[in-house]
Amino acid sequence: MNLIIEFYPHLLAGLAVTLELIACAAPLGLLIGIVVALSRAYGGPLLSPLAYIYQIIFRGTPLLLQLFIIYYGLPRLGIVFSPLTAAIIGFGSCSGAYHSEYLRGALLSIPLGQVEAARALGMGKLQTIRSIVLPQMIRRAIPGCSNEITYLIKYSSLAYLVTVIDLTGQGRLIAYATFRFFDVFLIVGLIYLGLVTIANHLLQLLEQKVRIPG
Amino acid sequence: MLLVIVCLGLGLILGVLIALAYLYGTRWSRPILAAYDRVFRGFPALVLLFLFYFGVGSFPGVHLSPFIAVLLALGLRSAAYQSQIYRGSLLAVEKGQVDAARSLGLTKRQTIWSIVIPQAAYFSLPGLSNEYSVLLKDTALAFAVGVIELLTVGKFIALRTQAILPIYLTVGAIYILLTYSGLLVFWLMERSIRIPGLSGHSRGRME
Numbered sequence: 283m284n285l286i287i288e289f290y291p292h293l294l295a296g297l298a299v300t301l302e303l304i305a306c307a308a309p310l311g312l313l314i315g316i317v318v319a320l321s322r323a324y325g326g327p328l329l330s331p332l333a334y335i336y337q338i339i340f341r342g343t344p345l346l347l348q349l350f351i352i353y354y355g356l357p358r359l360g361i362v363f364s365p366l367t368a369a370i371i372g373f374g375s376c377s378g379a380y381h382s383e384y385l386r387g388a389l390l391s392i393p394l395g396q397v398e399a400a401r402a403l404g405m406g407k408l409q410t411i412r413s414i415v416l417p418q419m420i421r422r423a424i425p426g427c428s429n430e431i432t433y434l435i436k437y438s439s440l441a442y443l444v445t446v447i448d449l450t451g452q453g454r455l456i457a458y459a460t461f462r463f464f465d466v467f468l469i470v471g472l473i474y475l476g477l478v479t480i481a482n483h484l485l486q487l488l489e490q491k492v493r494i495p496g
Numbered sequence: 497m498l499l500v501i502v503c504l505g506l507g508l509i510l511g512v513l514i515a516l517a518y519l520y521g522t523r524w525s526r527p528i529l530a531a532y533d534r535v536f537r538g539f540p541a542l543v544l545l546f547l548f549y550f551g552v553g554s555f556p557g558v559h560l561s562p563f564i565a566v567l568l569a570l571g572l573r574s575a576a577y578q579s580q581i582y583r584g585s586l587l588a589v590e591k592g593q594v595d596a597a598r599s600l601g602l603t604k605r606q607t608i609w610s611i612v613i614p615q616a617a618y619f620s621l622p623g624l625s626n627e628y629s630v631l632l633k634d635t636a637l638a639f640a641v642g643v644i645e646l647l648t649v650g651k652f653i654a655l656r657t658q659a660i661l662p663i664y665l666t667v668g669a670i671y672i673l674l675t676y677s678g679l680l681v682f683w684l685m686e687r688s689i690r691i692p693g694l695s696g697h698s699r700g701r702m703e
Contacts, residue, residue, distance in 0.1 A: 341629075342672035344636035347647055347664060354654075355661040436540035443542075443640055450542055457550060464551030467543055475538035 285465055289456045296452030297473065303369055303438045303448060304477075308431055310374030315381025315427070319419070320411065322382070323389050333382070340379035346440055348372050353444040369441035377434050384426030389419045421492055428485035432478050439474070449473060499566065499635045499645060504628060506571035511578030518579065519586055520608065529579075536576035541634050544569040549641045566638040574631055581627065585619035586612060618691055625682030629675045636671075646670060 286293070321333035340348065353368040363371065392415060400410040439450040447455070453470035457463045514532070517525045536544070549565035552558060560568070589612050597607040636647045650667035654660045 338672065338676075339668070342675045343668040344633040344647065344671060346636045346639065347650075347668055347671065350647075350651070351661070351664045351668070355664050358661050436538075439540035439542040440637075450540070450546070453543070454546065457546075461554070463554045464547065467547040467551050471535070471539035471543045471547060474540050474543060475534065478538050 285456075285460065285462060286469060289460075292452045292456055293449070293469070293473070296447065296449035299366075299446060299451075300438055300441075300449040300477075303366070303373065303441055303446070304435055306370045307373035307377060307438070308434055310370065311377030311381050311430070311434065312427065314375060314378025315385050316416075316420075318378060318382035319385035319389055322386055324407075324411065337379050337382060340376050341383075345372065345376050345437055346443060348376055349440060349444045365441070365444050365446045368444055369438075369446050372444075373434060373438060373441075376437075377430060380430045380433070381423075381427055384423045384430065385419055387426065388422035389415060391422055392418050418494075421494065424485065424489045424492075428482065428489070431481060431485065435477050435481060436474060499563075499570070499638060499643070500628070500632050502567055503571040503574050503631055503635070506567070507574030507578045507627070507631075508624075510572070510575035512582050514575060514579035515582035515586055516608070518583060520604075533576050533579065536573045537580075541570065541573060541637055542640060544573055545637055545641060562638070562641045562643045565641060566635070566643050570631065570634055570637075574627060577630075578624070578627055581620050581623035582616065584623070585616040588619045589615045615691065618686075618689055621682060621686045621689075625679055625686075628678050628682065632674055632678065633671065 318333045318336055321329040322337075323330075325333055349369060349372040352363065352372050353365065356363070396414055396418075397410055400414045401407075405413070438448065441448045442451040442454065449470055453466050457466040460466065514529055518529050521529075539547070545566060548569040549560060549562060552568075553560040553565060593611055593615075594607055597611045598604070602611070635645055638645045639647045639651070642648070646667060650663050654663040657663065
């Protein structure tokens, strides 16, 4: 307990970095997810396979490897990121690949008749997607996407392995300073558990709030 | 790959036990298992790994090699996730079948073994194949405590040869290959033990 009192500024600093990571990576992931899902469904012969390959690559390899490629590999090509940016890009693009599958599932559940009806009413293709498909697709994908955001919160701890001093990183520093490894990592884990629980409740509220009556 | 199989096996055995204990156990088995589930599904894998390797490993009289620490952390974590899969598939077996088996004179244990589990096993395969691909990728975390696995070897070669990008891309290709060949195995398994008249496909057709 006095461990928390003694080191709470460090834990708070770590928590701030973790929250920053999540707050940047989650919207980025959702955006990528939407673009990839729409490309796979409506992308035509060029964009659709590209989106598929994107999914295979980012869902088939470990997130840690992706982070290593972005942080240690890309500088070889002259593309240098700060650790935090590299982590956000890594999380965003990996999370986007998973989001896109949930979103695509939701998209496929929208009856085709609605699209045809919208087109028959004279809406353009883009307009149909924007005002008919997208609102329903996002609502239906909320349960799956909430799941993915929960995963993102937990996997944000990997940022530590590309030298971002987030909550896990601070935990490790404190653990080495005090040699109370078990207690420190238990506290850090409980903080993540708290974050996940809060996020779940918020996302559930959101789901209820945006539900379409009937 | 050994790590994946051992963790998946540990998770399978414990996961089934947890699911059974949760559904059919005594009154106090539920809160305990719910707490277990909370911790192992709510903590990040990396934090669990550190908790086991640095935390449990620092208890007096306990010595954990990195490999064992990873095995325990990821195996117990997988057990928590898998128990959810099995709980879902056990509940997916129709209640009427259990009632019917009991009324035919089968004992509770017999009912679970010969009626519920064979069907639930089939229902749980898709979830299990998902868990395989997640676990395969999570074993890359073993890197963080120095277990020699694919990513560690990749990093070592990359540092030795200074050809960082090509090596990492190759490692990525190997992971993709492992993921999709594993999924193929599960898909074949699913097809070979399909119960006629019970699979989702035929049910869809009937409706």
